[in-house]
Amino acid sequence: MRFIKLLLVSVISFAVLIFLLSLLFPSKAVVDRSGVIDAPLAVVYSQISELKTWPQWNPWTRQAGPSLQFSEPSQGAGAWYTWTNPADDRSSGKLTIQRSDPAKGVYYKMEFKDMKPVFSGLEIKPSENGKSTVIHWYLETRLGWLPWWKFRGFMADRLMGPQVEQGLTELKARCEGMR
Template identity: 70%
Template sequence: MRFIKLILISIVGFAILISLLSLLFPSQAVVERSGVIDAPMTVVYGQINDLRTWSQWNPWTKMEATNSLEFSEPAYGTGAWYSWANPKKQGVTSGKLTITRSEPAKGVYYELLYNDMRPVSSGLEIKPTKNGDGTVIHWYLVTKLGWLPWWKFRGFMADRLMGPQVEQGLTELKERCERNK
């Protein structure tokens, strides 16, 4: 009986310790990368504003491209969206990306809803380079984690998990835009 009591007290103490430790972590996870594309802003904006082109440079859309992608009509500009579903994975993997704001001089901002995940607010911000020949691009993803410890610990690893994919996407977008300028 004493052993069971000790185990229960240890479990409760550990849970309290984890909860208190999670309060030290930020309540949102941010992943961001920037780069310079040697192409005019109009070319870059054309790529990031049209959701049908995303499967050629966006690493997450490329992963889902073999599944059922469904696009809004039109598939560009504010309010455009695409959704996907993959019943072959364990459970059904599905989600929806919606452009919330699109401005040629600023970039494209979107909301990503993915089953069993927190919503992600994201943006692909663009501005001209100092000499005006190229485009500076900044891609960011922000996830509000709330106060639950398991989400905050997961958010702590967000940059390590998603950062390389964002870099890959920017590299492929850069190559595509520079080819099409």
Template identity: 60%
Template sequence: MRFIKLFFLSVLCFGILIFLISLLLPSKAIVERSGVIDAPLSTVYAEINNLNTWPEWNPWTAPGVAQKIEFSNPPAGQGAFYTWSGMQQDKPVSGKVLIRESTPQKGVYYNMEFNTMKPVVAAFELKPSVDGKGTAIQWRLETKLGMLPWWKLRGFLSDRLTGPLLEDGLTKLKNICEQKK
């Protein structure tokens, strides 16, 4: 009986310790990557503003991730959206991407929702490159994690988990835009 009490007390203390440590972690996860695309701002904007082009370069619309994608009509500009669904690890997954703001001078700002994840506020911010011949782009994802320790731990690891996907997407986008210039 004494062993059982000690075990439960240890589990309780460990849980409290994990919660207190999680209070030190930020309640927001931000992942961002940037680069320069050697193409005019109008070419890059046209590619990121039209959701129909996203499957060519966006890692979350790749065939292995999103088996079924439905686009709004029109598929570009403020208010445009797409929904997706598929299977990952034998579990159904689904989500929605909605463009909430889109301007050629600033970029595209959108929301992503996943059925098993926290909502993500994201943006492609655009500006002319320093030399004026290309486009500087920054892809930013921001997630509000709340106070639960397991979400904060996931947020702590989000740059390692999501960063390479953003880099891959920007590389593909760069190649596509530079071919179109």
């Protein structure tokens, strides 16, 4: 009986310790990367505002492959696309453009089954010389207070950062090739 009490107190103490430790972690996870594309603002905006061009440069959209379904129209606020993964239903989801502005960029929301929504943006502005475009791509997830979400958020930049960089590199090559 004494062993069971000790075990129960240890498990509860460990759970409280994990929860208290998780309070030190931020309540949102942010992944962001920036770059300069040697192409006019209008060229870059044409690529980020039209969802049907995303498979050409966005690594996650390309991975969805033939399961992509686009709204009509496929650009502007309210436009969306969905993807499905028959092997893993949890990795299916929907991306919806919340705002789209030729002078500022595209802001969107991604929703996945059994996961927190991701609020993202592809912000653009002209460079100082006016011939290039400065781009900033960010993904933000509000994690809440649960420890397992906060620990997962702690790893977000390491997990998704390389894909964001890859997407910006491919977008840069595509836009610069269109000049």
